Amino acid sequence: MINRRDFLQVSMAASAVVGASGFGNWSRLAAQQLLTQDQLLDFDTFGNVSLIHVTDIHAQLKPINFREPSINIGVGDNKGQVPHITGADFRKLYGIDDGSAFHYALTSDDFAALGQTYGKVGGLDRVSTVINSIRAARPDALLLDGGDTWHGSYTCYHTEGQDMVNVMNALKPDAMTFHWEFTLGSDRVRDIVQELPFAALGANIYDAEWDEPAEDFEPYKFFVRGGVKIAVIGQAFPYMPIANPGWMFPEYSFGIRTERMQEVVDEVRGQGAELVVLLSHNGFDVDKKMAGLVKGIDVVLSGHTHDALPEPVLVGETIIVASGSNGKFVSRVDLDVRDGRMMGFRHKLIPIFSDVIEPDKAVSDLIDAQRAPYETAMSEVIGETDGVLYRRGNFNGTWDDLICDALLSEREADIALSPGVRWGPSLMPGDQITREDIFNATSMTYPNAYRTEMTGELIKTIMEDVADNIFNPDPYYQQGGDMVRLGGLGYRIDVTKPQGARISDITMLKTGEQLDPSKSYVVAGWASVNEGTEGPEIWNVVEDHIRKIGTVHPTENTSVKVVGA
């Protein structure tokens, strides 16, 4: 007799075979210029339930370029485990051929050259085509949005998320959870949520005063699809008031709340759920840990850390699916659920190659309508770049360097601090830099570029604190971003050390002098979570800087020495 675990492993193996042959074919097809929509969407419909997962779109309505990280260090038990594998090692692990479409989509080397062949990615009108195709095969497929949807662009900022709400509504999701949405302020979030034609979920969204589940968000919702009773549980980003300004949503508390999750899973199982899906904004390593602690979750649709994985990761009897960011990927997961149990799955991470997938005309028109009032302002060309501008990676990307340079020069500072967020599309060599591009890398509701004095000691304390939020060996103590980006400073970091001992050799790049703990330095930064932070909006600082230099020449940043990775 085959037990449930064997079934999963059998199915897992089968899925891996499908995946591997798919990659092999794609590289050949690409070489023959035969990458087609049919191949991207090819899927042997399986079982009786289909899940469609999108997450961390960050308001990218239009096709973009997005460079995946070249450095994504795992610590503790996650050292050397996906998603902490990049470049050639990642391709080897998944059998992806060099130069193939998946090489371009999932790894960062040769990004500019491969971009010439494969073009842009994403665009919600293309995403719509993919969703429609899945629904054609499985009309009652569930579409689940992992959040970070109503944030991240010029139009999203100026419409307070309305552009994204309008376009996502056209895609007809069944449920959603949240993170950056809350930086619109809790009044705005509640206004939108009350009108949403789908479920707004967050089992860990609590009333801050009473420490009880908040009434404005449901913890879960039941669906009956393919004759299966499915519970979709939401998990919002646990560290919202810490990583983002808590004063913008003071009535809510979050947290990981493992015990609460177990209670909710038990509750939905008790009510007859045959399939339990966790729509999560925990981040991948936190989801892995939670899947190991909470019993009874079949599928985790994982968001927040922007990882894209060609195969689910199996923890016990739970599969974890990671679907990338910025509209670059859609995950399809078909499940065979029988006798109240998940017996097997088939999965495909579908890259949205914008030149290959036909846009859904109705959604294209809707997107253009959202953008029309702002088109003139946001299409203004500010400068150009002769190299790749990107952000993703544990340490400074070229976009961050440009922002730090702008802060140093426009704000006349010794040191610049820029947040280690993971959103922000890339620009290719020769691209013009428009106002929209600058917003894509900086848009937020707390954009003020402060200028202040800090001692060397305080600067090191900040660096150590942020480093611990990324490199603490226990994922539950990580917040899922990347290291704070520094302008004007170089340093050495040993990721294996405890907080307070990771950072050393902090050097002023201009003079080569060591940072003096007792000396005061002029620091410019942005995205402070402090209420009342003053200063010009960061996009204006960056725009002024780019106007002055005209053409940006991105160079590799060698100011951070990483040890222990």
Place this chain on the structure above:
Amino acid sequence: MNLTRRDALALGLGATAASLLPLRAVAAADDAIAAFTGGAEIGSGGITLTAPEIAENGNTVPVSVDAPGAVSIMVLATANPTPGVATFNFGPLAGSQSASTRMRLAGTQDVVAIAKMADGSFVKASSTVKVTIGGCGG
């Protein structure tokens, strides 16, 4: 804007305090435990301590304890200058032996709960609560 160190710390940069914890505080926690248990051996299991992994606000951190069959539960913030948070006593008519309160934490530290059971034995649970500046997540 001129942000003083104190303002910045007020944001939650209180983490600095953690590295400067006076040894006295830890000793004070040990003293408090010894006074509560009378030096008896402390077991584990049978007590649940619930606290956030990372505090949203170090000035008011929710904490819950649950120890079925306990007559008394003491909660300590081991690295606060004054470690005692609360001691809950349960009479024979108590419906359950659980309690919730909020505490102020001087910095990242272990929070400890010790329950005295009806038979005079003691059990302990602890949890690390991080107090942080906050980064900026994806």
